[in-house]
Amino acid sequence: MQLLNLLFYFVFLLAMGYYAITNLQWYGYKLERVVFHHTKAWWHFVYFLIPYALYMFVDYASDYAFAVVIAYLAVLYSWYKGLDKPLVWTGRVKRFYAALLLIGLLMALALGHHGVLIPIFIAYGISVFIEKLLFAGFKRKAAEKLASREDLIVVGVTASYGKTSIKNFIAHLLGAKYRTYATPRSVNTLGGVMKDINDDLPDDTQVYVVEMGARGEGDIAEIAEFVNPHVAVVGKIGPAHIEYFKTLENIRNTKMEILRSKRLEKAFVHESAKVKPDEKVETYGKGESDEEQLAPMHRIDDVTADLEKTCFALDGTRFCASILGAFNAENLAAAILVARYLGIDDEAIQKRLASLQPVAHRLQRIDAGGKVILDDSFNGNIDGMMASFDLASTHEGRKVLITPGLVEADETLNEQVAKRANEVFDLIIVTGDLNYAIFKKHVDNDKLRKLESKAQMEAMLAEETRGGDLILFANDAPSFV
Secondary structure: OHHHHHHHHHHHHHHHHHHHHHHHHHOOOOHHHHHHOOOOOHHHHHHHHHHHHHHHHHHHHOOOHHHHHHHHHHHHHHHHHOOOOOOOOOHHHHHHHHHHHHHHHHHHHHOOOOOOHHHHHHHHHHHHHHHHHHHHHHHHHHHHHHHOOOOOEEEEEEOOOOHHHHHHHHHHHHOOOOOEEEOOOOOOOHHHHHHHHHHOOOOOOOEEEEEOOOOOOOHHHHHHHHHOOOEEEEOOOOOOOHHHHOOHHHHHHHHHHHHHOOOOOEEEEEHHHOOOOOOOEEEEEOOOOOOHHHOOOEEEEEEEEOOOOEEEEEOOEEEEEOOOOOOHHHHHHHHHHHHHHOOOOHHHHHHHHHOOOOOOOOOEEEEEOOEEEEEEOOOOOHHHHHHHHHHHHOOOOOEEEEEOOOOOOOHHHHHHHHHHHHHHOOEEEEEOOOOHHHHHHHOOOOOEEEEOOHHHHHHHHHHHOOOOOEEEEEOOOOOOO
């Protein structure tokens, strides 16, 4: 019986470790975020704390701790099956498990104690230490590669909203003159940028466009001071990730850290940053700010958007692109300003805009089965969501919304979303529990549906939608949200 319990102890330790490292991976391996910012904190009680307490009690009181492990495996497997973002077995995860097994073995054999929390926390600490050592090596290698490329022009991009779109728009427009490479997908942390430089940055690149993201003060500074962009773009600033920054002013200050680059020649900053232009800093926007010191600025006006294209005037010149959403006028304008600065004329820019493709999952139009699908699942900000609703309202047929609402946003913003959705859409499908209560309060009962699991989505769409419908996927939240 003792040998059986020892075997099941290691099974339990690995299973508890799986829950812990999966959650840590979701939140960037930041323990504080897992503990204090998890949107489903009750999971920690159901899948970690209660099973741990039950196991320890039974293990000390009897020889039947293995029965608790068997029950826990069944519960954890049910949790795992409901995930749409399971654990990715990276080198870091494998090193965590190696440390976990070693510490667990020492506790079980040397100390005769079937501890669970201590091995997990020690393994996490060892993992953090090892990653810091490896990080230093990766950083040195990436810095050497950048230093060897004195001719490389670096463009840095940050914003609360639209970073990835602006980055991709810039890379496409600059392709008219330069061999351009941009950080892939939504890679925007220092670690991600370093890995991209070490592994994927082509040797013949002339312009490197780097996206910079932040969840706290100093995050932009460490990337900017590492890659030292020659040209910087600060897109629209708003309350994205407000729970981490606390105030809009903190967000502004963090985004403006991009100007710390030692090689900065020119920065194009959206009017929402409320900065005063100088010889290096130029502002752009629709002139919605009442700050007198913002003038002069690159003005965006006469914006028109439909289900085919978006058009606008920038400094009096008309531009159009097959990119959906009026908010993209500002993102496109930022890219045009960078292209102009780097020597591309308006005629060449117009030609490149004609071939510009939408960024995947950001108001991407898909026509299928007689239905118009707008995939805006990677857009989770209030401005973008409201613009997508406005765009959907131009459709003459039935309109269907599928959304979890806004994530990492306050209740007031989600109330705005729910009220506007009720005005525009004939059917509103809310995914998950996060904002369902808000939608239920502000959406007509006959319009509202709740989708408990994404596995049920295909069946629900087949049942609830028909040819001629417009279906908008507005934002997407993984199951842990």
